[in-house]
Amino acid sequence: VTAPTTAPEIERYLAAVRAALADLSTEDREDLMEDVASHLADVAAEGRGTLEDRLGKPWDYAAELRSAAGLPVAGRATRQSWSAGLSAAVASSPVGRALAAASENRQVRDFRGFLPELRPGWWVLRGYLAVLLLSAVFGEGSAGIIPRVGNSALLGLLLTMAAMWGSVRLGRRWQAHPPGKRWAVAGAVTAVVLGVFFLATGFGFNRSSSPDVYYGPPPESASVSDSLTNIYAFDADGHPLTGVQLFDQDGKAINVTASYDANGNELHMQRRFTVSGVPVDNVFPRQPADGIGQAPPFAPPRLAPTAGPSPSPSVAPSGGASPVPTPTPTPTPSPR
């Protein structure tokens, strides 16, 4: 069966070979391309099958050609010169000289010789660390040393073992690859891991935005102020308290600054100020701006007395001039 070889086919093949030789010097490449052009013309003139049938894939053809011509194997020349330049720069720096001196040291040499022995251990460890990181990123923590996955320690254990096995397998196969290919793979893997990490942290932010009043709302997620519009405080007898200032364990103000209620109605709230005139958003309950005091829309249960003498909370009255710890108007991002 003869398929006529067309000019566009030759052009495509030529272009692919040229691309595969792109790292050669212009002179070497053009010399070779001249030969390739006449070769393809001769092969096409025979009219026995397509170029690929006769000569194989263009990049294989290019690899065979440059290898037979005694030119460097694809990519290696540029990479070597790049890394050689870097190594030279490092070696001539003071740090490089110190390192060179250190590597003369016998113990250092022994230690370096020992490093490859540690590789399998590292493969196992990184498998474990990968699952641990994943679990931490999704805020699942760990049961003892076993990372939780899907809120299950068993699943975490299984995944950890799978990751260790995969990591060791990867490590062994990795060693079989030429260094050039290793770097390419490492780059791809790093990109994927970073992508997953950023996706997961974005996801984590949403999760942590549940109304957790002990932490200020994360700057980006407004959901605390969305869902939480006011706080009502009562004493043990169920008496409403006013002018209550709330702080977390670090003395940071717990602010509520929502300006819309759950139904989307705009809230006009009074802004309170310290005696020194600093506006604060951690005084509760928040009062409507029209000045009319807002009674709590519900009544709390009364508390049974505790065993000991229960100290009743002492609270500064509304508008009181009690000393205020420096309020931090900026919400602190949650460290989860």
Added chain:
Amino acid sequence: VDTTQLLKGVLDLAVLAVLAEEDGYGYDVVRRLRAAGIEEVGDASVYGTLRRLFTAGNLSSYVVPSEEGPHRKYYGLNAAGRAALATQTKSWTGFAETMDSLLHLDSHFKEESAK
């Protein structure tokens, strides 16, 4: 034995030998090698070898206009090429003899094939 591997070592010699008979252009050399029974060699290997021998100064080249296609670049042996052919022929013959005696080809193989 993988013939392709063997060929790698002697392709230079084969190409030099072909060109010693008569000058030729790339595809002509490919065809003449095939006709001589060297089938496994890839076209690209032959073209690459020609390029390397030329760069090393073993070949001279000249362009011949062609009526049917592009101009053809012919290669021929120069003095250095002829010297290289002589040296390599010598080492090949020596090597082949060594292998022959190692394999007892002279006696053994003849007996075997006679049966």
